[in-house]
Amino acid sequence: MSGLGFGVEPRAPYAVDPSQSRGRLVDEPDSPTRTPYQRDRDRIVHSTAFRRLKHKTQVFVYHEGDHFRTRLTHTIEVAQIARALARALRLDEDLAEALALAHDLGHTPFGHTGEDQLDLCLAPYGGFDHNAQSLRIVTELERRYAEFDGLNLAWETLEGLAKHNGPLTTADRQPIGKYASKGLPVAFLSYPGIWGLDLHTYASAEAQAAAIADDIAYDAHDIDDGLRAGLFKIDDLRGLPLIGGFLTAIETKYPGLDEHRTINEITRRLITAMVEDVIRHSLANFDRLKPRSADDVRNAGETCVTFSSEMTAIDKAIKGFLFPHMYRHPxxxxxxxxxxxxxxxxxxxxxxxxxxxxxxxxxxxxxxxxxxxxxxxxxxxxxxxxxxxxxxxxxxxxxxxxxx
Known part of the structure; x- marks a missing residue:
């Protein structure tokens, strides 16, 4: 596994350096025992919004079964994958973990259903966006500390939370991507430091690792939950790239294996294959781009922590399967x-x-x-x-x- 970067020290030159953090909106003394991102991670875990994730829908409503993912269990799984990627790529693991733990804080009850409905209700007032709401929670809505609203997280954590999926604007502040037509969400614009987050650049490699960890967790664990809920059958997966091959290999090596173990074998192999692909391809990207600092990653003009083109196609096929068979199941x-x-x-x-x-x-x-x-x-x-x-x-x- 050393060829994939596991267990390699020290931190890569393109990783975020906690000793060089750009600080917090409200100045605070440094912690004598924790880096800024360890401190951010701890604040996120102790927040009210984080605890509420326990009873927020991933796909299935809370009372439909004890073993289906909730937003909390999904978040923990994303954090584990993000940390594994950060370790292999020699990034700051604590920042990647903090971003993974915070990425869904802004989700509504009932998953994307609640978000879509709130967006409709708020259409005359600027709409609703769960990613922007996550930023709103950690900068304003959490009311825990005597000296400030929100969690007063480090600049790098806020930056990664706002733009882990890529730049939000051009250099002259024109919204791009999904925000091009209707502008930046009100919840972003209400944060007084929003333009200081350099919305026209990419986020750190740590934020990119958290974002792709979310994709990996979604693919593997929604297949797991969908199978266990009976929305589709194992045989329905045979035509999917990669997964079909896993099934053949599992049946050959373990003839007569029960369904529960077969499902677990599929999901664990899928996670492993996707994680290893991200590590290989990202290391190749770093070798090609030769970034010498975290800012070089931000200004690379492309996402550095990515799937290969082959795995991107597999990811697209899996999501294409899950959309009608799970997310739009009657x-x-x-x-x-x-x-x-x-x-x-x-x-x-x-x-x-x-x-x-x-x-x-x-x-x-x-x-x-x-x-x-x-x-x-x-x-x-x-x-x-x-x-x-x-x-x-x-x-x-x-x-x-x-x-x-």
């Missing part, structure tokens, strides 16, 4: 429709009757400004767990769906 869509109604009903009720929200959410609220009111309601709903959203719906309505 059973999942039925629950999505009910979850849509829960979120919309709650938004409409709190928007018309903000006094129904808890006192801390009404504090300082200007009820005459619809934009401010809508954003406050969305912040409150986005922070809910699946369970609490259903509980609140039952509190105010007589026809709460079962979400089954």
């Amino acid at each position: 059973a999942v869509m039925r629950v999505r429709r009910d979850a849509d109604r829960v979120v919309k009903d709650l938004f409409d009720r709190y928007f018309l009757h903000p006094d129904m929200m808890p006192a801390e959410w009404r504090e300082g609220l200007d009820k005459t400004d619809d934009t401010v009111l809508a954003r406050r309601v969305a912040d409150y709903i986005a922070g809910m767990t699946d369970r609490f959203a259903v509980q609140e719906h039952r509190r105010w309505f007589d026809d709460t769906p079962e979400l089954r």
